[in-house]
Amino acid sequence: MKSIKIWSLVAMLFIGMAACTPANSGEDNPNNTPNDNPGGNNGSNEGVSVEGEWVLTSWNEIEPPFHVYVNFKEDYTFEMYEQVYSLTYEYITGTYDLDDDTLTGEYDGNVHTPGSPWKSSYTVTKTEGEDGTFTLELVDESGVASIYTSTTIPEDVKVEASETRAVAAEHFL
Amino acid sequence: MNKYRFLLISLAAIIMASCVEDKLSSTEVVEQDMVAAKKIINTSAGATSGKLIFYVTEECASRIENAEVTRSGMTELDLLAMEIEASKIKPVFNLKVNAERKRARGMHRWYAVEFPETVSLEDAAMKLANIDYVEAVQYAGTVKRPSEQATEFDPTTNGVTRSGEYPFDDPGMYYQWHYINRGRVSLYPTAVEGEDINVEAAWKLTTGRPDVVVAIVDEGVCYDHDDLKANFHVNEAELNGEDGVDDDDNGYVDDIYGYNFAINGRVSYSREGDSGHGTHVAGTVAAVNNNGIGCAGIAGGSGNGDGVRIFSSQIFSGKDYADYAHVAAAIEYAADRGACILQCSWGFEPYAVPNDNMFETGMYSVEYEAIEYFIDTKNCDALDGGLVVFAAGNEGKPIAGYPGAYNSYLAVTAYAPDGRPAYYTCYDQGCNISAPGGEYYLVGGSTAETGCVYSTLAGPRVGTSSYGYMQGTSMACPHVSGVAALGLSYALDLGKSFTVDEYKALLATSVRAFPDSAFEGTKVHAEGGMMNLPTYRGKMGTGKIDAYRLLMAIRGVECVPVSTTETNYIDFSKFIGRDGIQIKVKDYTIPDETYEALGIAFDQFTAGKMVLQCSKVGVGTIKVGMIAGGNTEGGGMVTGGMRIEKEFALISRPNVELNEDGNPIRNDGWL
Numbered sequence: 112m113k114s115i116k117i118w119s120l121v122a123m124l125f126i127g128m129a130a131c132t133p134a135n136s137g138e139d140n141p142n143n144t145p146n147d148n149p150g151g152n153n154g155s156n157e158g159v160s161v162e163g164e165w166v167l168t169s170w171n172e173i174e175p176p177f178h179v180y181v182n183f184k185e186d187y188t189f190e191m192y193e194q195v196y197s198l199t200y201e202y203i204t205g206t207y208d209l210d211d212d213t214l215t216g217e218y219d220g221n222v223h224t225p226g227s228p229w230k231s232s233y234t235v236t237k238t239e240g241e242d243g244t245f246t247l248e249l250v251d252e253s254g255v256a257s258i259y260t261s262t263t264i265p266e267d268v269k270v271e272a273s274e275t276r277a278v279a280a281e282h283f284l
Numbered sequence: 285m286n287k288y289r290f291l292l293i294s295l296a297a298i299i300m301a302s303c304v305e306d307k308l309s310s311t312e313v314v315e316q317d318m319v320a321a322k323k324i325i326n327t328s329a330g331a332t333s334g335k336l337i338f339y340v341t342e343e344c345a346s347r348i349e350n351a352e353v354t355r356s357g358m359t360e361l362d363l364l365a366m367e368i369e370a371s372k373i374k375p376v377f378n379l380k381v382n383a384e385r386k387r388a389r390g391m392h393r394w395y396a397v398e399f400p401e402t403v404s405l406e407d408a409a410m411k412l413a414n415i416d417y418v419e420a421v422q423y424a425g426t427v428k429r430p431s432e433q434a435t436e437f438d439p440t441t442n443g444v445t446r447s448g449e450y451p452f453d454d455p456g457m458y459y460q461w462h463y464i465n466r467g468r469v470s471l472y473p474t475a476v477e478g479e480d481i482n483v484e485a486a487w488k489l490t491t492g493r494p495d496v497v498v499a500i501v502d503e504g505v506c507y508d509h510d511d512l513k514a515n516f517h518v519n520e521a522e523l524n525g526e527d528g529v530d531d532d533d534n535g536y537v538d539d540i541y542g543y544n545f546a547i548n549g550r551v552s553y554s555r556e557g558d559s560g561h562g563t564h565v566a567g568t569v570a571a572v573n574n575n576g577i578g579c580a581g582i583a584g585g586s587g588n589g590d591g592v593r594i595f596s597s598q599i600f601s602g603k604d605y606a607d608y609a610h611v612a613a614a615i616e617y618a619a620d621r622g623a624c625i626l627q628c629s630w631g632f633e634p635y636a637v638p639n640d641n642m643f644e645t646g647m648y649s650v651e652y653e654a655i656e657y658f659i660d661t662k663n664c665d666a667l668d669g670g671l672v673v674f675a676a677g678n679e680g681k682p683i684a685g686y687p688g689a690y691n692s693y694l695a696v697t698a699y700a701p702d703g704r705p706a707y708y709t710c711y712d713q714g715c716n717i718s719a720p721g722g723e724y725y726l727v728g729g730s731t732a733e734t735g736c737v738y739s740t741l742a743g744p745r746v747g748t749s750s751y752g753y754m755q756g757t758s759m760a761c762p763h764v765s766g767v768a769a770l771g772l773s774y775a776l777d778l779g780k781s782f783t784v785d786e787y788k789a790l791l792a793t794s795v796r797a798f799p800d801s802a803f804e805g806t807k808v809h810a811e812g813g814m815m816n817l818p819t820y821r822g823k824m825g826t827g828k829i830d831a832y833r834l835l836m837a838i839r840g841v842e843c844v845p846v847s848t849t850e851t852n853y854i855d856f857s858k859f860i861g862r863d864g865i866q867i868k869v870k871d872y873t874i875p876d877e878t879y880e881a882l883g884i885a886f887d888q889f890t891a892g893k894m895v896l897q898c899s900k901v902g903v904g905t906i907k908v909g910m911i912a913g914g915n916t917e918g919g920g921m922v923t924g925g926m927r928i929e930k931e932f933a934l935i936s937r938p939n940v941e942l943n944e945d946g947n948p949i950r951n952d953g954w955l
Contacts, residue, residue, distance in 0.1 A: 198836035
């Protein structure tokens with residue numbers, strides 16, 4: 112009885128992995144360069160995946176004077192490195208979900224604040240540019256579009272965000 | 285022939301002058317004297333004997349330029365020169381360099397006349413002022429030397445730096461709490477970790493650049509110091525030229541490492557009476573980093589010859605002091621030689637100048653002229669002019685000494701290793717920003733020096749150590765100059781540039797607040813007195829200079845979230861730092877493009893906050909006018925804070941959450 116249960120679980124796990132793994136997964140592109148295909152989609156929006164590292168390159172049709180990097184991970188968690196309302200990069204984490212082309216998410220809570228949902232849900236369109244760079248267009252509920260371009264998040268950004276004595280640490284609240 | 289002509293002219297002039305005097309009634313003479321007296325812009329108290337500074341009309345200046353050294357070519361002036369046995373009439377400023385720009389500013393109209401000390405200074409001034417084409421007469425006082433004395437470093441206590449504990453291998457970094465304060469009570473009994481200039485993180489981004497040059501206006505700097513010489517700005521033409529010859533024809537002979545304006549000669553640091561003050565200050569700005577010896581400098585490079593450069597514009601030399609004309613020339617020299625930061629750990633006594641107006645047109649007019657020339661001179665691609673930084677003063681008065689107290693110059697107050705105001709520091713009016721100045725402290729009935737600032741000294745050549753401790757706003761001042769130099773280095777790395785006003789705003793707002801606890805209770809200080817700390821609350825300038833914050837501010841624009849769905853009440857001071865930063869928001873300017881981009885339907889400034897209603901999602905800029913240091917803006921008859929204008933980016937989005945005060949607050953991340 113016990114062995115049947117284990118084998119059933121193993122079998123279900125394989126089936127589940129096969130179903131979830133995109134045709135062109137990150138394992139096929141171990142070097143996550145901007146020209147890779149984050150999420151493994153080939154340019155069509157069908158079965159879109161947002162996995163990978165992205166940088167905000169356009170917001171509401173302007174080049175933003177601030178910086179947002181996001182890493183959507185395979186396990187439906189995300190890491191953000193953003194320098195928007197602080198002078199230094201901040202490290203922010205949470206979880207996300209992708210239902211067809213609708214992207215939703217929630218920020219992790221911490222000792223100071225509880226977790227909270229994103230400001231909006233987003234309609235996702237993923238495209239491949241002529242130079243092989245992938246972009247994600249996220250359109251929020253008010254119709255404002257953000258363009259994220261595939262990238263590799265710079266190491267110095269990650270290091271800066273991890274600095275404990277950063278300017279951001281005493282910026283608000 | 286010339287002699288006879290001069291004699292004839294002189295006789296004629298004497299006769300004419302006699303005739304004129306004969307025709308004047310006593311009333312007219314009094315009136316004439318009153319007019320003349322108004323031209324004398326300061327008093328003779330403390331003035332240097334045998335010298336007057338004066339400002340003439342344009343026509344007169346042209347005539348004098350073409351005349352002999354001891355005579356002006358202007359009759360009345362020549363008569364007076366003969367009467368007072370003038371040995372020299374010469375321009376205050378050096379027209380061999382940047383003459384056209386100086387003429388456009390009227391700098392060529394400043395002259396100094398020298399005569400025997402036996403001649404009555406007041407009589408000579410009055411007679412000079414009575415000449416029509418003399419527009420102003422200034423007595424030539426001297427700048428007082430800062431009184432700080434050095435305590436030499438005891439080398440037997442060296443070697444306590446542990447590998448990896450500091451970013452550079454300079455062993456003295458252990459003592460430089462002012463850069464990296466680990467809260468060591470062995471250095472200062474109440475030392476607090478983090479009470480420093482926060483430069484450790486900044487050094488990961490830049491350690492300086494040789495194309496940023498800082499002029500040290502002070503005692504002579506020890507140019508052959510092992511920890512300084514690699515960062516010296518050397519005049520190669522003079523170094524490789526002939527002794528006693530002005531090889532580069534810039535008006536100064538042998539100005540290799542700078543120039544000594546106190547004695548009109550080579551830079552010196554070892555005359556009797558020299559304290560090492562200039563060398564100490566210079567080390568804080570640019571002692572060579574990572575060279576395995578001595579101490580570190582804020583912008584001293586990484587050990588690869590890449591520190592900012594310094595030179596000496598010397599105004600104190602042994603027991604000699606530069607007079608006002610020579611101080612002005614020293615500042616002019618700093619501009620002409622390529623400095624973009626004027627490091628001035630000196631100033632006049634607090635209250636010696638009553639207000640900004642008097643500084644501009646009163647007893648220090650010629651200094652004002654020189655400083656303004658420095659500010660208007662661009663010597664760095666990252667800055668459109670020059671930055672001047674002054675010590676606030678060590679008299680413990682609630683006002684900075686001029687020139688630092690002037691509304692558009694930075695005046696630096698000092699704090700101790702525990703983050704509380706240093707006992708000697710001037711504060712309040714005219715003070716703009718604070719930095720570590722250190723202080724001696726009492727231990728077992730005697731004073732200990734390790735709470736002071738540790739830096740370079742003139743060395744064994746003058747019978748002292750090469751390193752040592754000093755306290756004072758003189759020591760705080762180069763921390764701001766050094767951080768400013770570091771910031772310009774980073775701006776150059778990023779290809780960014782600023783106006784002087786923009787950069788001052790960045791500096792004044794790149795600060796950390798004094799915690800409330802810094803202003804509680806009393807402090808017994810090294811001189812045995814008691815300091816009442818609440819007196820200093822909110823009066824130390826905007827806050828404590830923070831190197832890392834400055835670099836971040838240089839890199840990016842401060843963004844303010846605003847809501848398109850609710851009325852916003854924005855307190856911009858909250859976006860500079862935590863409560864406690866001494867910034868008073870006065871007004872704002874919104875460009876037309878921002879009105880359009882954000883769909884601004886209503887905006888108003890009320891009770892220090894901007895009330896804003898907007899309808900469009902977007903980004904736009906806004907310039908916010910603030911007072912840096914104190915609540916009152918300096919200028920005119922007021923000694924007060926510095927007006928700055930800081931640019932913010934407004935980011936408007938729907939559903940931005942507002943806090944209980946109605947201020948927009950950040951809501952987690954961008955998504």
